[in-house]
Amino acid sequence: xxxxxxxxxxxxxxxxxxxxxxxxxxxxxxxxxxxxxxxxxxxxxxxxxxxxxxxxxxxxxxxxxxxxxxxxxxxxxxxxxxxxxxxxxxxxxxxxxxxxxxxxxxxxxxxxxxxxxxxxxxxxxxxxxxxxxxxxxxxxxxxxxxxxxxxxxxxxxxxxxxxxxxxxxxxxxxxxxxxxxxxxxxxxxxxxxxxxxxxxxxxxxxxxxxxxxxxxxxx
Amino acid sequence: xxxxxxxxxxxxxxxxxxxxxxxxxxxxxxxxxxxxxxxxxxxxxxxxxxxxxxxxxxxxxxxxxxxxxxxxxxxxxxxxxxxxxxxxxxxxxxxxxxxxxxxxxxxxxxxxxxxxxxxxxxxxxxxxxxxxxxxxxxxxxxxxxxxxxxxxxxxxxxxxxxxxxxxxxxxxxxxxxxxxxxxxxxxxxxxxxxxxxxxxxxxxxxxxxxxxxxxxxxx
Numbered sequence: 256x257x258x259x260x261x262x263x264x265x266x267x268x269x270x271x272x273x274x275x276x277x278x279x280x281x282x283x284x285x286x287x288x289x290x291x292x293x294x295x296x297x298x299x300x301x302x303x304x305x306x307x308x309x310x311x312x313x314x315x316x317x318x319x320x321x322x323x324x325x326x327x328x329x330x331x332x333x334x335x336x337x338x339x340x341x342x343x344x345x346x347x348x349x350x351x352x353x354x355x356x357x358x359x360x361x362x363x364x365x366x367x368x369x370x371x372x373x374x375x376x377x378x379x380x381x382x383x384x385x386x387x388x389x390x391x392x393x394x395x396x397x398x399x400x401x402x403x404x405x406x407x408x409x410x411x412x413x414x415x416x417x418x419x420x421x422x423x424x425x426x427x428x429x430x431x432x433x434x435x436x437x438x439x440x441x442x443x444x445x446x447x448x449x450x451x452x453x454x455x456x457x458x459x460x461x462x463x464x465x466x467x468x469x470x471x472x473x474x
Numbered sequence: 475x476x477x478x479x480x481x482x483x484x485x486x487x488x489x490x491x492x493x494x495x496x497x498x499x500x501x502x503x504x505x506x507x508x509x510x511x512x513x514x515x516x517x518x519x520x521x522x523x524x525x526x527x528x529x530x531x532x533x534x535x536x537x538x539x540x541x542x543x544x545x546x547x548x549x550x551x552x553x554x555x556x557x558x559x560x561x562x563x564x565x566x567x568x569x570x571x572x573x574x575x576x577x578x579x580x581x582x583x584x585x586x587x588x589x590x591x592x593x594x595x596x597x598x599x600x601x602x603x604x605x606x607x608x609x610x611x612x613x614x615x616x617x618x619x620x621x622x623x624x625x626x627x628x629x630x631x632x633x634x635x636x637x638x639x640x641x642x643x644x645x646x647x648x649x650x651x652x653x654x655x656x657x658x659x660x661x662x663x664x665x666x667x668x669x670x671x672x673x674x675x676x677x678x679x680x681x682x683x684x685x686x687x688x689x690x691x692x693x
Binding site: 277278279280282283357361364365368403405406409410412413414415416417418419420421423424431435436439440442443444445446447448452 | 584634
């Protein structure tokens with residue numbers, strides 16, 4: 256069954272819960288609040304989600320899936336290209352769903368209270384995959400001589416803080432698009448990592464983007 | 475009156491509450507829990523703090539004071555030196571008190587629920603000062619020709635996410651010191667901002683640090 260806006264009731268319920276959890280916290284939101292805002296009785300809400308923690312887990316699962324779907328590591332890409340493309344995808348998703356990202360990060364310290372051990376393990380495994388993707392890209396750039404030697408562990412954590420932390424202020428309706436923000440972040444960081452002076456100054460985001468920008472500028 | 479560890483009871487109470495709020499959330503911690511862990515009766519706790527929200531506000535005030543105290547902008551410093559020194563101070567404080575930083579960020583979305591308008595205004599004002607300090611340093615570097623042209627607003631937000639976001643993983647007992655992490659972050663970011671090729675490769679953190687490192691390496 257789907258409602259006027261084309262969402263299924265379950266999706267609508269999830270959207271409403273995400274907004275409420277983001278604004279009031281998971282602990283501060285009751286199933287009654289969700290039922291009231293979505294306009295269903297509580298029994299119907301429980302039909303879709305047997306518990307509040309299952310709603311939260313769905314929010315977590317979807318946020319993690321989006322973050323992992325942003326990984327699209329074409330082996331023909333240089334490390335700088337792959338890192339830039341990942342940044343664009345990540346920030347685009349955050350701008351589209353800042354509440355989902357907010358709930359994810361805001362509740363992260365407490366998930367062992369709400370989730371089963373299996374659920375926590377699933378969350379942690381996906382977080383490890385995201386970290387390892389970024390870490391691996393930086394290591395690939397170092398190994399190929401594209402990047403300076405650096406502490407890829409620390410820089411991967413810094414990169415994650417810089418990009419995912421943007422859920423605090425990046426909005427689809429904002430003055431700067433997700434792509435513009437991704438370019439600023441990537442140019443600053445990649446210019447700092449790239450060894451080759453010509454590459455660094457002329458195409459820090461990779462040849463494809465430099466070409467695309469020149470084509471765009473010529474329009 | 476001070477206890478065995480040299481802290482006043484009020485300080486001890488604040489430390490205990492900070493740890494509890496960080497682990498369970500402000501909403502999930504009762505004054506009874508604080509009283510029990512600190513080993514005082516509830517009336518005594520209320521003698522020091524008339525409400526739970528006053529404890530939270532003290533945590534906020536102290537975290538903001540530490541972050542602002544890290545600002546030490548010597549006008550004789552280059553922008554890169556000032557940014558690096560700020561990063562060292564910020565990360566050192568986070569490593570020393572990650573729970574305070576955790577409470578600050580975890581509760582940030584909900585403070586309008588717990589604080590008075592005046593308290594919220596005080597918090598926001600200090601956040602603006604931190605943002606403006608970083609923003610101003612990047613602008614100073616651009617104006618002097620030290621840094622490339624860039625979107626200093628976006629980069630200031632990215633810098634704050636990267637550095638302050640380290641409360642999630644940076645610990646005083648960790649394998650990497652706060653200074654080492656500050657160097658990694660600063661070298662990557664500043665190498666990306668600095669225009670001059672010699673400065674960029676030889677002393678991205680400023681002449682003082684490059685000299686100190688050479689002296690250290692010669693020991």
